[in-house]
Amino acid sequence: MAEILTSAQMRAVERAAIEAGRVSGLALMERAGAGVVAAILETWPALAAAAVPPCAVVLCGPGNNGGDGFVVARRLAARGWRVATYLLGTPERLPPDARAAAEAWLATPGARALPATALAAADAQDCRAGVVIDALYGIGFHPPLPAAAAQMLATAQEIARAHPAGWKRVAIDIPSGLAADAPPPAPLPPGCDLVVTFHREKPVHAALRAQGVPVVVADIGL
Ligand SMILES: NC(=O)C1=CN([C@@H]2O[C@H](COP(=O)(O)OP(=O)(O)OC[C@H]3O[C@@H](n4cnc5c(N)ncnc54)[C@H](O)[C@@H]3O)[C@@H](O)[C@H]2O)[C@@H](O)CC1
Numbered sequence: 001m002a003e004i005l006t007s008a009q010m011r012a013v014e015r016a017a018i019e020a021g022r023v024s025g026l027a028l029m030e031r032a033g034a035g036v037v038a039a040i041l042e043t044w045p046a047l048a049a050a051a052v053p054p055c056a057v058v059l060c061g062p063g064n065n066g067g068d069g070f071v072v073a074r075r076l077a078a079r080g081w082r083v084a085t086y087l088l089g090t091p092e093r094l095p096p097d098a099r100a101a102a103e104a105w106l107a108t109p110g111a112r113a114l115p116a117t118a119l120a121a122a123d124a125q126d127c128r129a130g131v132v133i134d135a136l137y138g139i140g141f142h143p144p145l146p147a148a149a150a151q152m153l154a155t156a157q158e159i160a161r162a163h164p165a166g167w168k169r170v171a172i173d174i175p176s177g178l179a180a181d182a183p184p185p186a187p188l189p190p191g192c193d194l195v196v197t198f199h200r201e202k203p204v205h206a207a208l209r210a211q212g213v214p215v216v217v218a219d220i221g222l
């Protein structure tokens with residue numbers, strides 16, 4: 001059976017690698033974002049091969065999970081995708097690695113980080129294929145889900161429902177609103193099509209898989 005780490009154990013592994021000088025937090029974030037993009041392209045090769053560039057709507061939260069979202073935004077835009085990011089909070093209040101990832105994204109021509117309140121399902125209406133990325137909360141989350149985040153996730157579901165064949169829902173590390181170390185409720189809240197976690201599964205992931213949610217574990221070199 002594959003090893004499972006609690007969120008505290010995962011943080012300890014990351015901290016040990018950083019303190020030993022083997023890797024920086026920002027490099028881990030870059031690898032995490034690269035892992036998410038690789039998992040998307042492997043899971044849905046039609047998106048990778050689409051003649052018309054797909055779209056991505058990236059919901060970024062106030063912590064490092066949001067930072068992963070900015071890395072994914074930058075990397076998908078570099079592949080020609082049409083990318084919009086929505087930030088719950090303000091760039092100034094992001095932790096340092098996430099802020100650096102946001103700044104790298106904002107250095108991309110045409111890139112913006114729109115406020116969470118600007119997110120509307122109509123924004124994605126003219127796009128037949130794409131991904132909604134949930135980068136709101138990861139292993140730092142403890143319930144309950146703030147209302148503003150719940151509103152963003154509801155809009156994300158609307159976007160995916162408008163084009164069920166072409167739009168996919170991807171959660172970075174953990175579907176936001178679920179706690180890493182506890183089993184999720186059954187049935188699950190409105191779904192996602194893929195979860196990409198890092199290094200090892202956390203306790204929530206086995207239960208997600210048991211409920212039919214695909215989980216990919218990306219290697220971030222720890
Ligand atoms: N350098 C790093 O720290 C790395 C972090 N990684 C990503 O970072 C995530 C963990 O990041 P963080 O520890 O910043 O936390 P999160 O990004 O999971 O959470 C963001 C913030 O939300 C706050 N929060 C928690 N529950 C809340 C609630 N109910 N209402 C309002 N706010 C709440 C927390 O205090 C936390 O500061 C991982 O899941 C992973 O996606 C990866 O990029 C690998 C490297």
Ligand SMILES: [K+]
Nearest residue numbers: 134137172174
């Ligand atoms: K998430």
